[in-house]
Amino acid sequence: MADAWQPATTPAPGLVAGPTRVTITDVAARAGVSPATVSKVVNGRYGVAPRTIAHVRQVVAELGYETSLVASSLRSRRTGVLGVLVAEFEPYSTEILKGASRAVAGTGYELLAYSGGTRTDGDEGWERRSLSRLGGTLVDGAVLVTPTVALVTGATPVVAIDPHAGPAAVPTVDADSHRGAVLATEHLLRLGHRRVAFLGGRPGLESSRLREEGFVATMRSAGVPVAPELLRVGGYRPGPAAEAARAVLALADRPTAVFAANDLSAIAVVEVARELGLAVPADLSVVGFDNIPESALVDPPLTTVEQPLQEMGARAVRRLVGLVDGDAAAGEGAAWGDHLRLPTALVPRASTAPPA
Amino acid sequence: MADAWQPATTPAPGLVAGPTRVTITDVAARAGVSPATVSKVVNGRYGVAPRTIAHVRQVVAELGYETSLVASSLRSRRTGVLGVLVAEFEPYSTEILKGASRAVAGTGYELLAYSGGTRTDGDEGWERRSLSRLGGTLVDGAVLVTPTVALVTGATPVVAIDPHAGPAAVPTVDADSHRGAVLATEHLLRLGHRRVAFLGGRPGLESSRLREEGFVATMRSAGVPVAPELLRVGGYRPGPAAEAARAVLALADRPTAVFAANDLSAIAVVEVARELGLAVPADLSVVGFDNIPESALVDPPLTTVEQPLQEMGARAVRRLVGLVDGDAAAGEGAAWGDHLRLPTALVPRASTAPPA
DNA sequence: GTGAAAGCGCTAACAT
DNA sequence: ATGTTAGCGCTTTCAC
Numbered sequence: 001m002a003d004a005w006q007p008a009t010t011p012a013p014g015l016v017a018g019p020t021r022v023t024i025t026d027v028a029a030r031a032g033v034s035p036a037t038v039s040k041v042v043n044g045r046y047g048v049a050p051r052t053i054a055h056v057r058q059v060v061a062e063l064g065y066e067t068s069l070v071a072s073s074l075r076s077r078r079t080g081v082l083g084v085l086v087a088e089f090e091p092y093s094t095e096i097l098k099g100a101s102r103a104v105a106g107t108g109y110e111l112l113a114y115s116g117g118t119r120t121d122g123d124e125g126w127e128r129r130s131l132s133r134l135g136g137t138l139v140d141g142a143v144l145v146t147p148t149v150a151l152v153t154g155a156t157p158v159v160a161i162d163p164h165a166g167p168a169a170v171p172t173v174d175a176d177s178h179r180g181a182v183l184a185t186e187h188l189l190r191l192g193h194r195r196v197a198f199l200g201g202r203p204g205l206e207s208s209r210l211r212e213e214g215f216v217a218t219m220r221s222a223g224v225p226v227a228p229e230l231l232r233v234g235g236y237r238p239g240p241a242a243e244a245a246r247a248v249l250a251l252a253d254r255p256t257a258v259f260a261a262n263d264l265s266a267i268a269v270v271e272v273a274r275e276l277g278l279a280v281p282a283d284l285s286v287v288g289f290d291n292i293p294e295s296a297l298v299d300p301p302l303t304t305v306e307q308p309l310q311e312m313g314a315r316a317v318r319r320l321v322g323l324v325d326g327d328a329a330a331g332e333g334a335a336w337g338d339h340l341r342l343p344t345a346l347v348p349r350a351s352t353a354p355p356a
Numbered sequence: 357m358a359d360a361w362q363p364a365t366t367p368a369p370g371l372v373a374g375p376t377r378v379t380i381t382d383v384a385a386r387a388g389v390s391p392a393t394v395s396k397v398v399n400g401r402y403g404v405a406p407r408t409i410a411h412v413r414q415v416v417a418e419l420g421y422e423t424s425l426v427a428s429s430l431r432s433r434r435t436g437v438l439g440v441l442v443a444e445f446e447p448y449s450t451e452i453l454k455g456a457s458r459a460v461a462g463t464g465y466e467l468l469a470y471s472g473g474t475r476t477d478g479d480e481g482w483e484r485r486s487l488s489r490l491g492g493t494l495v496d497g498a499v500l501v502t503p504t505v506a507l508v509t510g511a512t513p514v515v516a517i518d519p520h521a522g523p524a525a526v527p528t529v530d531a532d533s534h535r536g537a538v539l540a541t542e543h544l545l546r547l548g549h550r551r552v553a554f555l556g557g558r559p560g561l562e563s564s565r566l567r568e569e570g571f572v573a574t575m576r577s578a579g580v581p582v583a584p585e586l587l588r589v590g591g592y593r594p595g596p597a598a599e600a601a602r603a604v605l606a607l608a609d610r611p612t613a614v615f616a617a618n619d620l621s622a623i624a625v626v627e628v629a630r631e632l633g634l635a636v637p638a639d640l641s642v643v644g645f646d647n648i649p650e651s652a653l654v655d656p657p658l659t660t661v662e663q664p665l666q667e668m669g670a671r672a673v674r675r676l677v678g679l680v681d682g683d684a685a686a687g688e689g690a691a692w693g694d695h696l697r698l699p700t701a702l703v704p705r706a707s708t709a710p711p712a
Numbered sequence: 713g714t715g716a717a718a719g720c721g722c723t724a725a726c727a728t
Numbered sequence: 729a730t731g732t733t734a735g736c737g738c739t740t741t742c743a744c
Contacts, residue, residue, distance in 0.1 A: 020492065020510060020511050021488070021491065021492040021493075021510055021511070021721095022488075023720095023721060023722085024721065024722060024723095025721075025722095033730075033731085034730065034731045034732075035721085035722075035723090035731095036722095036723075036724085036730075036731060036732080036733095037729085037730060037731075039722065039723055039724090040723090040729095040730090043723080045723095045724095047729060047730080048729070048730080049729060049730085052729080052730085064484065064488070065488075066484070066485050066488030066489050067489065067721090067722075068488075068489060068492075068493055068720095068721055068722070069489040069490055069493075069494060070426050070429055070430050070490075070493040070494050070720090070721080070722090071430055071493070071720075071721035071722040071723090071736095072721075072722055072723070073426055073722090073736095074426050074427055074430055074720090074721080074722070074723095074735095074736050074737065074738090075721080075722045075723045075724080075735080075736050076722075076723055076724080076736085077736080088457050088461070089450070089453045089454055089456070089457035089467065089469070090454065090457070091454070094445070094450035094453060094454060097445045097450060097453075097469075098445050098446060098447070098450060100445070101444050101445035101446070101471055104471075105444070110470070110471060110472055111445065111470075111471040112468060112469070112470050112471075113445070113453075113468070113469040113470075113471075114466070114467075114468050114469075115457055115460075115466060115467040115468075115469075116466055128420070128422070129422050132377070132378075132420070132421075132422030132424075133422050133423065133424060133425040134425055134426075135377065136376065136377040136424075137377075137424055137425075137426040137427070137736085137737085138425060138426050138494075154376060154377050155376050155377070293649030293650060293652075293653060294649060296649075296652060296653050297649060297652050297653075377737095379736095379737060379738085380737065380738060380739095381737075381738095389714075389715085390714065390715045390716075391715090391737085391738075391739090392714075392715060392716080392717095392738095392739075392740080393713085393714060393715075395738065395739055395740085396713095396714090396739090399739080401739095401740095403713060403714080404713065404714080405713055405714085408713075408714085423737090423738075424736095424737055424738070426736090426737080426738090427720095427736075427737035427738040427739090428737075428738055428739070429720095429738090430719095430720050430721065430722090430736090430737080430738070430739095431719075431720050431737080431738045431739045431740080432720085432738075432739055432740085433720080493720085493721085
């Protein structure tokens with residue numbers, strides 16, 4: 001890729017890089033008071049003379065002082081910041097983020113999204129690591145997006161979105177994956193497909209298990225056998241999903257349809273099909289899951305199962321705010337261990353058709 | 357909205373909330389060494405006996421210790437974390453985030469996105485505040501998304517995306533807004549529109565200025581006058597944009613087309629048109645800017661100007677990594693003050709047509 | 713090879 | 729009403 005960086009105008013006065021950060025000590029020195037007094041003024045504590053307040057405010061403004069999130073959170077244990085912990089920023093997690101952002105407005109909290117899964121790729125346990133690194137200090141509470149492992153949450157309030165299988169110790173928000181899988185499978189059966197492959201999600205996630213279960217159960221009850229070689233794992237990720245798709249489409253008795261456990265995988269399937277010279281949906285029908293915006297933008301637009309991702313993010317944040325502000329005043333839900341399951345719905349688009 | 361929280365199963369053993377965070381002191385005590393030694397082991401410093409290393413590692417694993425990002429960053433001044441500072445998480449900034457996330461993979465850095473604009477709405481100066489709060493300590497460098505004010509960056513390396521007007525003291529990434537506006541305006545003129553309204557972006561942003569300039573210049577050079585009442589400000593935000601749209605569509609001599617400075621505004625225009633019983637594009641053509649995924653999902657799909665948002669995020673991060681790792685080894689670009697401008701392109705869809 | 717001590721910037725007790 | 733002190737969890741000299 002060509003490099004298009006160009007020389008720019010010279011920096012304007014006042015915009016150049018300054019020396020180091022302005023600290024509370026700088027403000028205190030300039031104002032002729034103690035750091036403690038500055039702290040009180042900045043945090044609106046009682047017991048400071050009006051004159052002093054005004055003066056300190058003045059100096060704060062002059063110097064452009066802002067309290068360091070790091071230092072204050074280390075000391076005080078309350079930051080007014082809520083964390084959204086994700087493995088990486090992809091369409092799924094950013095949809096959640098949009099909803100979280102909307103929900104946090106007006107609560108007095110700020111949002112900090114941390115992507116801890118990019119360091120070592122395929123990193124299991126990023127959620128534990130991220131939570132340990134940020135929890136208790138930097139953020140007052142956290143929303144965990146698709147955590148794959150159970151975790152000791154310690155003192156930090158946590159809400160999970162679409163978590164691992166098994167009992168959860170934290171309030172959980174997810175969508176009805178089983179029902180969604182049933183809808184998708186019925187859609188394919190109704191179109192006349194009998195040989196249908198399933199590209200599973202990330203092992204360990206409950207949503208992954210439920211989507212497979214929904215698929216298999218629906219096929220079974222329709223009296224259509226599911227050959228073992230048609231059950232693959234895509235891990236919710238494009239790379240592995242493409243590999244699995246290649247394998248399944250290379251079969252002598254090729255499936256006429258693929259149900260992928262998420263849209264990213266489904267999009268990968270469509271790409272692989274194209275590589276192999278298969279037309280979608282003429283030669284191969286593809287169904288996804290999630291209804292991320294990208295699913296409507298690919299060619300052909302993807303038939304998929306919608307989960308209300310933004311709503312899930314918003315609900316999780318509202319629940320978290322309740323937890324952080326004290327269980328008593330919890331606005332949404334009450335005690336730990338709750339579970340909110342939102343509905344899913346089929347979104348028929350152009351990637352599915354009757355088999356040739 | 358009905359509350360669907362349901363009681364859940366009892367927490368499984370080992371998953372319940374623990375007491376407090378495991379600190380380096382806990383590990384030290386359990387391992388029978390000093391905190392300093394634990395620190396050395398955890399950070400891979402030299403001068404620790406292999407036996408000790410193994411033992412400490414063991415205890416770290418047992419206790420599930422993770423170094424606190426807050427504490428270590430306060431002391432050491434290097435965190436391995438890059439910040440992306442945004443006003444809020446909406447489609448524009450999350451597209452940037454996707455690109456940033458992709459670019460950061462494999463660099464050894466982690467990504468922390470901070471939304472500092474939701475606290476007080478319409479908050480000018482969130483970028484300065486956020487940077488002050490996180491910079492120098494929490495993050496090693498930051499990408500600022502659409503900062504509206506110039507700022508003293510201090511010691512923290514910063515790259516700006518689509519910033520304020522005027523000379524910038526930091527490397528900047530943006531898209532060719534002027535050219536994009538020309539393309540959009542020419543498109544409308546070509547369709548036969550003569551009475552075209554413009555819904556401006558956020559005052560203070562260079563992109564906003566350039567889009568207006570591109571629009572006005574193109575209209576002028578086509579010999580089509582732009583009535584002052586057709587030049588409005590939407591601020592890149594749905595609410596104000598809708599208001600402006602209502603005003604302009606209530607005009608006796610209603611425009612036949614609206615060019616909105618971003619997609620969010622354009623979508624708001626379409627909604628207002630619908631409210632007023634105007635069909636898009638039959639009664640009113642609408643063009644947006646950005647090509648956020650949502651622009652293709654609305655009804656009718658929006659004609660818009662594409663900027664390569666993900667690419668912009670990726671480029672900004674790569675540049676930032678160069679800055680943080682030392683100007684010498686800068687992988688992308690060299691000195692401060694550079695400017696990368698990426699191309700824009702018209703994306704014709706269904707929201708534009710010849711005037712009735 | 714290891715530990716004691718100091719201190720990053722801030723705030724909460726406790727003086728004064 | 730204000731200042732002094734201590735310490736959050738960690739890393740970094742610098743002794744030992």
